[in-house]
Structure formats: structure tokens, C-alpha cells
Amino acid sequence: MESWQELLRKRSLASLDALVAKFGAEHFPDLDRLREAARNFEFRIAPAMVDLIKSPGDPIWRQYVPDLQELEVHDGLVDSLAEDAHSPVPNITHRYPDRALFLVSPVCASYCRFCTRRRKVGDPSKIPMSQLESAFRYLEQHSEIRDVILSGGDPLLLSDRRIEDILKRLRAIPHLEVLRIGSRIPCHLPERITPELCGILKQYHPLYINTHFNHPDELTPAAVKGLGLLADAGICSCSGCSRRASGRTTSTCAIRWRAPSTSAPRSRRGSRSSRRCGAGPPGSRCRTS
Numbered sequence: 462m463e464s465w466q467e468l469l470r471k472r473s474l475a476s477l478d479a480l481v482a483k484f485g486a487e488h489f490p491d492l493d494r495l496r497e498a499a500r501n502f503e504f505r506i507a508p509a510m511v512d513l514i515k516s517p518g519d520p521i522w523r524q525y526v527p528d529l530q531e532l533e534v535h536d537g538l539v540d541s542l543a544e545d546a547h548s549p550v551p552n553i554t555h556r557y558p559d560r561a562l563f564l565v566s567p568v569c570a571s572y573c574r575f576c577t578r579r580r581k582v583g584d585p586s587k588i589p590m591s592q593l594e595s596a597f598r599y600l601e602q603h604s605e606i607r608d609v610i611l612s613g614g615d616p617l618l619l620s621d622r623r624i625e626d627i628l629k630r631l632r633a634i635p636h637l638e639v640l641r642i643g644s645r646i647p648c649h650l651p652e653r654i655t656p657e658l659c660g661i662l663k664q665y666h667p668l669y670i671n672t673h674f675n676h677p678d679e680l681t682p683a684a685v686k687g688l689g690l691l692a693d694a695g696i697c698s699c700s701g702c703s704r705r706a707s708g709r710t711t712s713t714c715a716i717r718w719r720a721p722s723t724s725a726p727r728s729r730r731g732s733r734s735s736r737r738c739g740a741g742p743p744g745s746r747c748r749t750s
């Protein structure tokens with residue numbers, strides 16, 4: 462069986478040419494301008510998302526396929542959430558007193574065209590892995606911080622060893638009560654949710670995963686299985702969503718929360734892993750990576 466790394470490497474669509482070859486040139490009438498639009502952000506569509514595209518322009522396509530509108534879009538290219546203005550050291554954003562955002566990975570399994578951090582994501586020089594030490598020191602020195610949100614890029618695309626090193630280091634900081642991981646891996650690459658990974662994560666409770674499922678179709682059997690493994694490790698998954706990204710209606714959104722009523726995994730804590738659980742840290746918002 463292919464490992465998740467092989468699956469991602471061999472079966473993803475990682476270039477516009479591969480995308481055109483897969484779906485047909487007739488769907489890309491202005492390819493030269495589209496290449497220009499795609500240039501300002503990474504491109505990759507993970508195998509699970511490729512398999513979910515039923516037809517060009519559908520809600521899954523809209524999330525990952527470059528669009529000519531990107532020639533005019535500035536959101537994500539500029540720091541619209543003022544994260545950099547609140548960054549005291551590389552990889553840390555400290556906007557609210559009791560919580561901090563910690564960027565630990567520059568890469569994602571699929572690159573969402575709506576990403577609000579596209580000015581950095583996909584570029585290791587802008588989310589430097591070599592500068593995590595100053596971030597750890599900052600978190601150690603600021604005892605008012607009790608909640609750390611690991612993000613990137615996608616933290617769960619790191620190796621098991623790297624994830625464990627980061628969690629272990631954070632759990633050694635006494636004032637950090639809650640750890641959260643922002644990740645689209647349960648949706649994009651559910652094969653990455655292995656028993657080994659869950660065995661690591663469950664050692665660092667309280668630990669929450671903020672997922673980001675945007676459409677009912679994304680709750681594939683593989684995704685539900687991955688969420689079940691997380692739930693069985695006692696990890697609560699909360700999901701934010703982007704209606705605009707996939708062009709969904711409010712009723713589609715409602716269906717999403719009801720979708721896995723017969724097949725959703727059971728959590729030992731009694732919450733359904735793929736629903737908004739309401740069990741996140743007090744004052745927290747479910748949001749994406």
C-alpha cells in the first residue's frame with residue numbers, strides 16, 4: 462500500500478498542464494492569462510480532492526483551480542488580517558493577550574485559492590522552519606498566553622517526529638493550557654491520519670483540531686475514517702467553513718452539519734468529530750488553518 466507521502470507525490474495534480482491534461486483543454490480557453498493568475502500562489506490538488514471534482518466549475522473545482530479573477534484579487538496577497546503587524550518574532554502572531562498563532566509548516570496538501578495567508582503559504586523562506594527556536598522562547602517568556610494555535614501551511618503535513626517534537630516542547634511550557642492545530646488534512650489527505658499519528662497526538666491533551674470542510678461531498682468514507690481515528694484518540698475536531706469559496710448556499714451548509722448522521726464516528730467524549738462540537742476552548746472560534 463502507498464504511504465501518504467507517496468500518494469501525495471504521485472497522485473496529486475501539481476501543475477496547470479497536468480490539470481489541463483486531466484480535464485481537457487476546452488475548459489481552459491484563456492490558458493496564458495490563467496498561468497499568469499496562477500503564478501502568485503502555489504498550485505497542488507491532492508488526490509482526494511481531484512477524485513471529488515465531478516465537473517469543471519463545481520464547488521470542489523472552485524476551491525483549488527486557479528481563476529482569472531485572481532488577476533484582480535488582493536486578499537491574501539496583502540496581510541488583510543494584520544498578522545504581520547502583530548508578529549513579535551518570526552512565525553508568531555500575538556494579537557490577543559491569552560492566545561498566539563504559531564506557524565510551524567510552510568506547505569499544504571492542496572492549496573486553496575481562497576487562502577488568506579497566500580502571501581506566505583508555500584514559501585519556506587516566509588514561514589522559516591529554521592526560526593522556530595525564537596518562537597518557542599517567546600511562548601516560554603509570555604506567561605499570559607494559555608492557548609496556542611498551530612498553523613501554517615498545514616501542521617499535519619509535517620513528519621510524525623517533527624509534530625511530536627513541537628508538541629512536546631509546547632507541553633513543557635507550564636502556562637500553556639490548550640493546544641489547537643489548524644488543518645485541512647482530514648479533508649485533503651485523510652490517509653495522513655494514521656494510528657501512529659493519533660498515538661502521538663493523544664499524549665498532548667487538551668488538544669483540538671480545527672478542520673475546514675466546505676462541502677458535504679468532502680466527507681468521504683476516508684475522511685470520516687480519519688475523523689473517527691482522531692475522535693477515538695479523544696481529539697475534538699471543530700470545523701469552520703468557507704461558503705464563498707465553494708459557492709455553497711446556506712442550505713448546503715446545513716446539510717454539511719447533518720451529513721454523516723449514520724456513519725460519523727463516535728468520540729469517547731461523546732461529540733461527533735465532524736460537527737461543530739461547541740467543546741472548543743472558552744472564547745475560541747472554530748477557524749481554518
Ligand code: SF4
Nearest residue numbers: 569572573576614750
Ligand atoms: S490548507 Fe489552509 S493554509 Fe493551506 S492553502 Fe488551504 S487555507 Fe491556506
